[in-house]
Amino acid sequence: MNKGEAAAFTLILALLLLFTIGARELYSPISINIVVGHSMYPSLKQGDLVIGASTSLDKYKTGDIVIYCRTANYCIIHRVLNMSDGTVITKGDFNPIPDPPVSSNDVKYKVILSVPAPLWITLLFAASALSYLNVKNLRSSLLSPFILESLLYIFVLAVLVLSFVIAIVQYPGRADEIQVPGATLRSIELSPDRSTAIIRYNLNDLELRSIESCNAGAGGITYQCTGSLYNDSTMLISIPSGLYQSMFDSGETYFRLNLTLSLDKCTLIGSYPLTIDWKPPNLSIENSTILVIENRNPVPLQIINSTVYYMNATAYYGSPLLVETLHIINSTVLPPMGKLSKSIQAKYDYAYVEVYYEYRNQTVRWVGRADFTEK
Amino acid sequence: MGGQTSLKNRSRKTLRLISGLALSLYGLLLIFSLMLPLYKLSGPISGEISLLHYSLAIFGKPITIDALERARTLSAPIIAIAIASSILGISLIASVARPHKGIMLRAAFSLSLAFPSASALAYLSRLVLVNYALGEIPMDLSATTSAGALVFQQSQLLPGPAALLLSPALATIPPVIALGISAIDLYLEIYAS
Structure with missing residues (x-):
């Protein structure tokens, strides 16, 4: 290596150091990074080369991918979700939730270019292989016995190995989410x-x-x-x-x-x-003048009969006396959940209303009282 | 002497023709293995799976399978090798009739060195990734939930033509034959002349 080549090599190395490690702490117009992890899959895959431009040169907005560093050796490349009051909220495309807010001053670079891993690794490999050969006599070097065969074979094999590594590394290995109708x-x-x-x-x-x-x-x-x-x-x-x-x-x-x-x-x-809850019918006398029978079951209710016994409170030496008997309902069927209202004529002092109905193969007697005199 | 040279030339031309044919046929075999369907699915999950490409849909909605994406990535360089092999094979066949440069034979030989690796990788992709993907695809979507038993029609999986091509025998014998023929051809052409 002559002096010129050594100087060029040193310059390239210095620039690489500045753009990679140096860019995290010092000011640099561009930053070169390699993606680690799957948080930005599929926009950025593991191993992709990402080039960022300083945010002082190229402003970023919502939807852009930016780079900021938590520590000197831990930087984050995520998409801007929201910007407000000097803070920026970012989120990895593959992440379920956003990142904690970060100060807008900490966002140093905006991603302007990403080079897929297969491309930049192949180019790097080809450049390394060519640098190994004598550049001045490249053609004769390439064509010399055994060199062409070896280089070609190694190149093909390297591409196969590279694709194998990429197939393993570049996919997040998530469980396939197949949305099955349900x-x-x-x-x-x-x-x-x-x-x-x-x-x-x-x-x-x-x-x-x-x-x-x-x-x-x-x-x-x-x-x-x-x-x-x-x-x-x-x-x-x-x-x-x-x-x-x-x-x-x-x-x-x-x-x-x-x-x-x-x-x-x-x-x-x-x-x-x-x-289903079987409930006995609901019987009542409303306002002393209406007999209400409510069937609360979804089956018909058999009413056998209903009789009103009119009473006079003090007709018989101060004792109550049955004055009149009146049948108000003869055999009838109340439909499921049905309601029957029957008027009771207000006569004498009060009346007992007697109802017979069938419930669960049994005859049930119900008696109610209707008062006609005002208290 | 003149008769002997003519016989030697004819033998070499025949060998180059065989070498070209072997490379072309191997290239075509690899292309068909990668591009033709390995499996065809019908029913609720329908579509085709080949190493280089897959299109699967569940009731018409496309689905992605991680293992098949990986298989596709792995197949990209193999198809490049297959195409290069076919082109080199055809060039070798064409060069039988006219003078040629030895570089083509050297390139064919070095490429053929990678054939066993390419075929093995293709076969392993099928064996590992495609078989894993088949395990991930629910062939029977029937399920029991609080609503009851959901009975779906079962998906049918049928082997495609590439299933035959990506067999162990076809993944090992043709690349070795192609490699052997191109090695003999190169040896006779360059180092033994």
């Missing part, structure tokens, strides 16, 4: 009149189309049911009244709804448990 149950409930089951789904990339089959069963007895699509993710299923009647008769409180639904991309087979 469905979960959001809610299932019975409508207030218990006649319909409302089933809501959370659908991911799926659409409800139709019902292929539907049945509801309890205690070994199964009934066919029907349903309809309410919206993209909600089904309405009509519960067969026969099912409720058999459940009521046997005292069952639990049934299962079995559905086969046709979706745009798949079939959904669901089996959903539902419960």
